[in-house]
Amino acid sequence: MNLSRPELKGTLGAVASTNWLASGTAMSILEKGGNAYDAAVAAGFVLQVVEPHFNGPGGDVSIVAHQAGTDGATAVCGQGPMPMAATIETFRALGLPQVPGSGFLPACVPGAMGAWLRLLAEFGTMRLADVLDPAIGYAAEGFPLFPDMARAISVLAPLFADEWPTSAQVYLPGGVAPAPGSRFRNPLLANTYQRLLKEAESATSDREGQIEAAHNAFYRGFVAEAIDAFVPRKEMLDATGERHRGLLTGQDLADWRPDVEPALHQGYRGHDVFKPGPWSQGPVFAQQLALLEGFDLGAMGHGSADHIHTVAESAKLAFADREAWYGDPDFTDVPMAGLLDPAYTEERRKLITGEASRQLRPGSPDGRTPRMPERPRVDGVPDQEAEWLRQLDNGLPTIAQLTSARNDTCCVTVADRHGNLVSAVPSGGWLKSSPAIPELGFALGTRGQTMYLDEGHPNSLGPGKRPRTTLSPTVVLREGRPYLAFGTPGGDQQDQYTLEFFLSVVDFGMDTQAATEATTFYIGQVPSSFVPHESRPGVLMLERSCAPDQVAELARRGHLVDLVPELSLGKVCATGFDHANQLVLAAASPRGRQPYANCR
Template sequence: MLPSKPELHGSVGAVASTHWLASSAAMRVLANGGNAFDAAVAAGFVLQVVEPHFNGPGGDVSIVAHRAGHDDVQEICGQGPMPQAAAIETFRRLGLDSIPGSGLLPACVPGAFGGWMRLLGEFGTMRLADVLEPAIGYAEKGFPLLPETALAVSTLAPLFRDEWPGSGQTYLTCGPDPAPGSRFRNPTLAQTYQRLLKCAESASSDREAQIEAARHAYYQGFVAQEISDFLALGPMLDATGRRHAALLTGDDLARWEPTVAAATSRAYGPYQVFKPGPWSQGPVFLQQLALLEGFDLPAMGQGSAAYMHTVVECAKLAMSDREAWYGDPDFSDVPLAALLGEDYARQRRALVGDSAALSLRPGSPDGRTPFIPPVPTPDDTEPDSEVMSQLRNGLPTILKITTAKADTCTVTVVDRHGNMVAATPSGGWMKSSPAIGSLGFPLGTRGQCMYLAEGHPNSLEPGKRPRTTLSPTIVLRDGHPFLAFGTPGGDRQDQWTLQFFLNAVAFGLDLQHSTETTAFHTDQVPSSFTPHAYRPGVLVAEETCEPGTVEQLRRRGHEVELVPAYSLGRVCAAGFTPDGEFVRAAASPRGRHAYAASA
């Protein structure tokens, strides 16, 4: 398969994101003298405006960042915790056996704004006004509506009109059936950004002080107050078919701050790969690399049945460990060193046989006994409408778009100095929760990812972070900056990005070609999102997979499900050529609106 377009090279900086307007905004920042971190923040705010069906200011973000001249990578956790009022018993008293995937109950502290401010304040160079300007412009003056957003608005219009009036005020400004490509505005969100900027600039003339003042205005000022006033209005409809009030309060917002820490890493040949920690699913990527080190992948051949089988079987093992062991490390003793160790990888690698495994097989790092709670039976009523069918699924995607369920956003940026950043913003999408009409955005619903079962690292506790699927990646090669990448895709992110990475480093494909080979994944592990579906033995592959390869996989015991070509994921990547002379970028053709740029 020939790549559809070239890998982009330049000398100033390179960007790839899931929307061309975000990529354009980032490039403008780079052209105006900003660094990669400034550019990523600008792109992140634009994504909140132009992809509201996938993310928003009430959601969350996971960021990994590498400063030029350093040999490490930092993670910024923009994943807010659950409210102090949220406990397992809280939901039991409501008669619930699981946390619904929509509405007010699963809302946690919105971490995206704090995460972006931490990146800008500690890593960036520009003022808040410089990076907010593009988002304010698109929110105020409008942007061309994506077909996916238009479908989401038209599908959810009855809910917005009858049950979630703030969402109607925010998203039905052009009527209940907006046309794809039509001009769409969110003037209320523009005003929210402008108020935050006014709070910043009235507080100080100092850049860092302005950024801190904006963060204060969000978490302890007018934004927090508007959120509190809205939640005080009372119960609203959610996925259960009933109305529930929120657990989140202004005090929860006021007590939270985003954290910066050393990213989790592991070597793979000459590459050092960095991921967010076990509060995310990020280490799954590293576990897969540890397992795959014992196989001669180039000898198998890219896209062969042996290659796909081996990669999928290793993914099953790593994802099984995610289910048993990952959670907020501030609350649980996650055995991460053991999970990523050579001895453990050798033991687990021996489980990869010639036939497909059909069950979850978590391991016993440090001799511990694994525990995976049973998948909860959703408390949702049988849907009696299209709207309720959508709310029962906690993913942002409107289900009839595609079986691929591509969701979430990604932005990656590098600059000529050697700075690199990859971020995966998500949450606070229009389907998640009622929009706050005075702010122009809804809250996120990441709480649905937690267990209502005692004794698990991801069990619900007050003030605990839900284990997120958001999983960006940075790679150094021989200690030098090399690559930043990510993809939308929920639980499947670390399967699709792994294939991209192996295409580049094991099979020698350029970045663009690496995004365009046949993508595949396993659905054996329960989804992090309600209704936590899983399908043992199913291997999903794009229909570009060779018929002979499909037949060989089926003989190995895989239930192969073919989906449309170019429908799995939207990998975005930016990095440096192997000689370090040029920056480079690539974006998957999937979805048709991820774009790369360089200069």
């Protein structure tokens, strides 16, 4: 393998994120004396500004954090719930067979801001102004417009101009789509951040008090008021091709606070792996590890047909369980202990043979009967409709047909000299999700599209219930010491891309940078969490760097191999520790050309 970049090492701190402006911001915070959590929050706010096609203040975030001197990790849930008015009957009455992928109807309580503030308050050391100022600067003074964002704005420009004028105000300066590389500003968003900070600082001089005042300004103050005045009162065009009011109200925001809980734990070959709970897809990572611990992957050889086949078949079993069992544990009894029970895992492992399966086969933990969701057939918009309407019909942030790789969403990871580790995956509230809120400069997330109008399923729609999110960061300890924090964009594929990274390090002995650049693959068998919930049974998406003889062997075993360009799947970012040399380390995938790592 010819690596494009080295594994970075330093002594002060390490950062890796999906955007170099965010990485530079995080490193500047570490240089000013902030810890890993301060740096991650500052980078998270910058990502909201510079990658609004992937995330925003109206979206969501999942965070896993390890504090130096402890033996575990904490998950911060920034996945907001559905509005209290959101019921299955509400959508049925509108004649909808599923929750649409864009517009106001799938909008949840925006959880990202609350989660970042909670992380800062409980784990950080800096004041709100210290971590918010860089984002304010980029929003007010501008940043170079990235090509993906410019393409997205160009495709959606007719929608913004004709139907979503509040988005046009933000993204079409002078009434035209800005050019790639041009200096782009979002003064409305800058003003929103500045007002949050002003209200925080006018409330008190206390650090924690200011963070709480900012939370109140967002969820009970002027931000909630702006959302309440627009979303449930204004009919706007959405993915159905019709105009609907939203269900989200200011009261929904006022009633919500982010959860902080012990992260889910799974051991693997002497490592302690920590993930968010079953309100996310995170436990599929743990289930895959449990299955794979029964195989000698290292002896198979990296990139061999044996290696790829075994990992792919394990993924099919774990994701089938996701479909049948995962949901908001506040509303459904998720049998997590049973799903990770060694006896259950052993029975499931027996299903992995030398042939590729083309079925989703959920298991029966604790003897319970699995429930797969009913998926109505929904016809897409007619071919003669406008391109922007076809884009609305796809609930992912990427502009469909411009890229085949699912590399949407953002990621930031940080390690500091104290031994703290944090990984965060923010998403939602992207510019094609819903109309921008007047005077605020950002859109709302549409994670509600991942829920089913199927009464009784763990991930069925319900008022105040969290949609099962795909956002899935990871923190790993080794021999009780902090080791790695990593994450990636990629929707449903996140826990395949990052699993392959982790296995490359643990089972195949690669350094972290080599692991980010290794051949990557994913299964198409699992129905997408996002509208239109497509699946491709038997398909194995595989980068062309895989050896041709191994590709042929995978096809012989029954995989429908779909070769994609090299370095096109995932954007894994990782930070961690080289304890033997008392160093921090960082790595970032070269995929997409925007992720960057930094060490000092």
